[in-house]
Amino acid sequence: MTEDLKSSAQEFLVRYGGDQFPELFTSAKGSIVVDVKGREILDFTSGQMCATIGHNHPAILTALEEAGEKAVHMFSGMIPEVVVKLAEKLSSWLPSPLKKSLFVSTGGESNEAALRMAKMFTGGYEVIALGGSWHGTGAGASAVSYASDRRGYGPSMPGTYVIPEPNAYRCPIEHCRDVCDQTCLKVGMNMFDMASRGEGAAIIAEPILSAGGVIVPPQDYFKTLKAEAHRREMVLVYDEAQTAFGRIGVPFGAEYFDSVPDIMTVSKTLGGGVPLAAVITTDTIEANVHEKGFTFYTSHVADPLPAAVGLAVLATIEIENLVLKASEKGAYLRARLEDLQQKYEAIGDVRGAGLLLGVELVKDRESREPDHELGAVTTRRCFELGLSMNIRRRPERGAVWRIAPPLTVKESEIDQGVDVLDRALGESQIKLKKNMVRGMSIL
Ligand SMILES: Cc1ncc(COP(=O)(O)O)c(C=O)c1O
CATH class of the missing domain: 3.40.640.10 (Type I PLP-dependent aspartate aminotransferase-like (Major domain))
Structure with missing residues (x-):
C-alpha cells in the first residue's frame, strides 16, 4: 500500500518545488511529525512556519x-x-x-x-x-x-x-x-x-x-x-x-x-x-x-x-502564555546554538529573535564564503537522525538554517534537536573532508 502510494505520488502529483523526502507522511502532533514507517521526526520548521501552538492542538x-x-x-x-x-x-x-x-x-x-x-x-x-x-x-x-x-x-x-x-x-x-x-x-x-x-x-x-x-x-x-x-x-x-x-x-x-x-x-x-x-x-x-x-x-x-x-x-x-514562552525558550535555544558556534568554526553567525532563529554556515569566518555543501549534507543527516530543519540557500547570500519550532516546544525537545544538529554537523564535516581527499562533491 505504502509503496503503491509512493508511486502514485510520482504519477499523479505536480512537483511544486522544495525538498523531496524519502517517505510519505501520515500525522502530526505537537512538535512531532510522523512518516508512514511510524518514524517520529522533530519539527523545527513548525510545518510551513504556521503551527506555532503545535500541530493538531x-x-x-x-x-x-x-x-x-x-x-x-x-x-x-x-x-x-x-x-x-x-x-x-x-x-x-x-x-x-x-x-x-x-x-x-x-x-x-x-x-x-x-x-x-x-x-x-x-x-x-x-x-x-x-x-x-x-x-x-x-x-x-x-x-x-x-x-x-x-x-x-x-x-x-x-x-x-x-x-x-x-x-x-x-x-x-x-x-x-x-x-x-x-x-x-x-x-x-x-x-x-x-x-x-x-x-x-x-x-x-x-x-x-x-x-x-x-x-x-x-x-x-x-x-x-x-x-x-x-x-x-x-x-x-x-x-x-x-x-x-x-x-x-x-x-x-x-x-x-x-x-x-x-x-x-x-x-x-x-x-x-x-x-x-x-x-x-x-x-x-x-x-x-x-x-x-x-x-x-x-x-x-x-x-x-x-x-x-x-x-x-x-x-x-x-x-498558554506563549508570547513569553517564545521569548524564554528562544533565549534557551539561542544559547545552545551559540555554544555550538564555539565548537564549530563553520557557524559564522547565530541571529534572530524569540523562536525565529538563523544559523549561518561559512567556509571560514574571515571570508564568510557560504558553505552550501555543508548545509545540504548536514540538513540531510539531521533528517536521517530525526530532525526536520529548513535551510535557506541563496547562491551569493549565504546558507542559513531557519530554526523555528512551535512556541509550545519543550525544553527537552530543544535539547534533543540541538544534540542531533551537533552530531550531524560533526559527522558531515568528517564526510566532506573525506570526499575532498577523494575529489568528490556532494552537491
Ligand atoms: C513573509 C511571508 N509572506 C508571505 C508568504 C506567503 O504566504 P502563503 O504561502 O500563505 O501564500 C510567506 C510564505 O512563506 C512568507 O514567508
Missing part, C-alpha cells in the same frame, strides 16, 4: 468541530458572527491605530489585498520591497519577492523596485560588517527616486526577513523606512506572516521595532496550520478606500471555519 480540533456544527462556508457577502468576533479579538492584540481587518486564506493573498489597498489609497502604483523578501506567489506578491526564483514566468508587475536589505552579516552593498549603518537604505531610496515615475504606493517589508536568511534589521530601521515612505506619500506595509502573534517573543514585529505600519498583513501564524490570513489597516485608510469602491471579493473571504480556528489560536496563545 486540541483547541484547533474543537474549533473545527464547532464550525462543523455551525457553518464551514457562506456566501461571501454574508458576514458570519464568528468573523466579527475574530476581528474584535484581533484589534485587542494590534498596536493602535491598526484596527480593521479583512480575512482571506493565504499570506500571498493578504499581500495582494494590501497592495491593492495601498494603490487605491495613494492613487500610485509603484511598490518597493527589500532584497531577500518573500511575499507570496501571486502576480503582485511575487513581483515584490526577491528570495524566490523569478525566471520563467513572464513579465513582472510594472512599477516594482528593490532596495538592498539591511543584512549586517553579509552587507549587500559591501559597506558594513556586523553593524548596519543603514547606508543600504539611503542608497536604495536614492536609486528608487532616480527610477520612479513619481507614482509611489507602498513599501512592503517583513520585519524580520525570514526566507532571505533570518535577517534582523537594525532597531531604528523601520522608523526610517516609514519616514522615507511617508515623505514620498507612500504607505508602509508590514508582512508579519511569520513574526505575528508571539513567534519573535513579542506580539508583533511592529512592537519589536517600535514602529507601527499603515497596513499589516498576518497569515501563517493566525490559522495555526489552517488557511487563514488578514490584511489590517486603520480607520482612515479603510474609510478612504471604501469610498473609492475597494473590492477584494474571493470565494473564501470572511469564511466562518478558519475564523473559528483563528479565535482558538489567539485564545491558546493567551491561555
Whole structure:
C-alpha cells in the first residue's frame, strides 16, 4: 500500500518545488511529525512556519468541530458572527491605530489585498520591497519577492523596485560588517527616486526577513523606512506572516521595532496550520478606500471555519502564555546554538529573535564564503537522525538554517534537536573532508 502510494505520488502529483523526502507522511502532533514507517521526526520548521501552538492542538480540533456544527462556508457577502468576533479579538492584540481587518486564506493573498489597498489609497502604483523578501506567489506578491526564483514566468508587475536589505552579516552593498549603518537604505531610496515615475504606493517589508536568511534589521530601521515612505506619500506595509502573534517573543514585529505600519498583513501564524490570513489597516485608510469602491471579493473571504480556528489560536496563545514562552525558550535555544558556534568554526553567525532563529554556515569566518555543501549534507543527516530543519540557500547570500519550532516546544525537545544538529554537523564535516581527499562533491 505504502509503496503503491509512493508511486502514485510520482504519477499523479505536480512537483511544486522544495525538498523531496524519502517517505510519505501520515500525522502530526505537537512538535512531532510522523512518516508512514511510524518514524517520529522533530519539527523545527513548525510545518510551513504556521503551527506555532503545535500541530493538531486540541483547541484547533474543537474549533473545527464547532464550525462543523455551525457553518464551514457562506456566501461571501454574508458576514458570519464568528468573523466579527475574530476581528474584535484581533484589534485587542494590534498596536493602535491598526484596527480593521479583512480575512482571506493565504499570506500571498493578504499581500495582494494590501497592495491593492495601498494603490487605491495613494492613487500610485509603484511598490518597493527589500532584497531577500518573500511575499507570496501571486502576480503582485511575487513581483515584490526577491528570495524566490523569478525566471520563467513572464513579465513582472510594472512599477516594482528593490532596495538592498539591511543584512549586517553579509552587507549587500559591501559597506558594513556586523553593524548596519543603514547606508543600504539611503542608497536604495536614492536609486528608487532616480527610477520612479513619481507614482509611489507602498513599501512592503517583513520585519524580520525570514526566507532571505533570518535577517534582523537594525532597531531604528523601520522608523526610517516609514519616514522615507511617508515623505514620498507612500504607505508602509508590514508582512508579519511569520513574526505575528508571539513567534519573535513579542506580539508583533511592529512592537519589536517600535514602529507601527499603515497596513499589516498576518497569515501563517493566525490559522495555526489552517488557511487563514488578514490584511489590517486603520480607520482612515479603510474609510478612504471604501469610498473609492475597494473590492477584494474571493470565494473564501470572511469564511466562518478558519475564523473559528483563528479565535482558538489567539485564545491558546493567551491561555498558554506563549508570547513569553517564545521569548524564554528562544533565549534557551539561542544559547545552545551559540555554544555550538564555539565548537564549530563553520557557524559564522547565530541571529534572530524569540523562536525565529538563523544559523549561518561559512567556509571560514574571515571570508564568510557560504558553505552550501555543508548545509545540504548536514540538513540531510539531521533528517536521517530525526530532525526536520529548513535551510535557506541563496547562491551569493549565504546558507542559513531557519530554526523555528512551535512556541509550545519543550525544553527537552530543544535539547534533543540541538544534540542531533551537533552530531550531524560533526559527522558531515568528517564526510566532506573525506570526499575532498577523494575529489568528490556532494552537491
Ligand atoms: C513573509 C511571508 N509572506 C508571505 C508568504 C506567503 O504566504 P502563503 O504561502 O500563505 O501564500 C510567506 C510564505 O512563506 C512568507 O514567508
